[in-house]
Amino acid sequence: MEKIRVVEVGPRDGFQNICDFIPTEVKLEAIHKLTAAGVRDIMVTSFVSPKAIAQMRDAREVAETCVKRWPHVRCSALVPNLRGALNAMEAGLRELTVVISVSASHNQANIHQTHAQSYENLERILKECPQAAVTVDLATTFGCPFEGYIRLDQVRDMVRTLYGMGIRSFDLCDTIGAAHPGQVKEYVEAMLREFPEADFGVHIHDTRNMGMVNTLTAIQCGITTVQAAAGGLGGCPFAPGASGNTSSEDMIYMLNAMGYDTGIQFDKMLEAALYIHAHVNGNYSGHQINVKQ
């Protein structure tokens, strides 16, 4: 049985798109239920400015609690800059994710940076947080809401630059759900072939109903790390038309049924998704929480 590492990003990518503040204890109870299902990789929060995303104003408390309460779980957080990275490290996290969009216009819209500024920002984080394991999420790898199709050579160039800076962990992100299985196959195979020393994961949105098929295609090409969000929550506040992430419970149901080893129990994962569905008012693209309701 091939092991697949399913990284739960609901508490970050799902919750950050919810307008009403989710009480910290609800966030933690959701994370508790995820860990009880066997999830061992969770992006628990974002260390962003509370002015930019008020939902994440309890990032420190969430991260500190997670690190203490679930030491066997790999907890990570998104950090937009050095300050966020330092705060995440102070909260006890050692896995940080930095987002850079392959599309220059989306990078500007999303984090108000040119590519050069993003590289500089990343350099600072790498220098000041030497104990951190830094992953770069390559937003808009497959398509951009402003520029459309993103070419493979644009992705390759950015990976090469980041590789030169020492980054060995990447997620190929379909931020707006623009990819199709043929493109996923092409891009994933190229990355695995050209950067054999790096780790690649995928982060796929389900906008055009291809979340499951694109993620499975990536796995069939050799990817073993996939991101998903309980309930299929998510989106991107700066990507018009993007809908939720691939639903974790639907993904886990499929992978378990196919004989992959996710280490996650579907029934308990569904419980976690149903808990979130009952306590967090948002858009859910996961099918099975809707069927069961």
Add this chain to the structure above:
Amino acid sequence: MEKIRVVEVGPRDGFQNICDFIPTEVKLEAIHKLTAAGVRDIMVTSFVSPKAIAQMRDAREVAETCVKRWPHVRCSALVPNLRGALNAMEAGLRELTVVISVSASHNQANIHQTHAQSYENLERILKECPQAAVTVDLATTFGCPFEGYIRLDQVRDMVRTLYGMGIRSFDLCDTIGAAHPGQVKEYVEAMLREFPEADFGVHIHDTRNMGMVNTLTAIQCGITTVQAAAGGLGGCPFAPGASGNTSSEDMIYMLNAMGYDTGIQFDKMLEAALYIHAHVNGNYSGHQINVKQ
């Protein structure tokens, strides 16, 4: 570019699950918009008893109009018995679909027949309608709401029996959306290998978010006929928990993007789905009509 025949089943499988009667002119306008998108295979109605499914009480008018108005389109109908078959033939149709469930208990719940009765029923239709091209839809091929998992040898035995009766066209139907890509691959490859003279299509429901990935898997195994319903409408009145069909417009978007030749224009297909969405009150699992709304 490999040709894929996308058979639109929304006017049958989608509409039959709608409680409120859909005016005949709305049904015909929906079919018109589907043909305008390039759809050339449509299951236009069901010749069932109006007492069983009142929605289909205008079957004759719908079928007659379709045959006259769109002679370049292959129109088919579901027929449960000889009477339905004769009515369909009188209305001018020449493509008939008979449903038999691989699961005996679902066959009983769905059409109140044992397998022996279903075979007898089919014999009568074949004898009395020699000009008809008869396809058998094998309901619950991959799983049954009452019996659970359906074994490959159960499917194989039924196909062999039907093959012996002269049937050369089959649809492997995932009536409740229970299949996963591994099972689809196993079953499809076995059928294509063991019955090379027969035509096989797939009809997949999206209950567990695997409609797209299961259908694409079937295509990658050599299937070239796939069923789908505009908007992802559908279900099965006698299959608890079943949700809609795979959405035609999502499917066509994916197949066109991957370079398959469906002959169908996505934008116009989406228009057809949006028309149905606006005029027919039901559950839609298609993502792109929801995004665009």
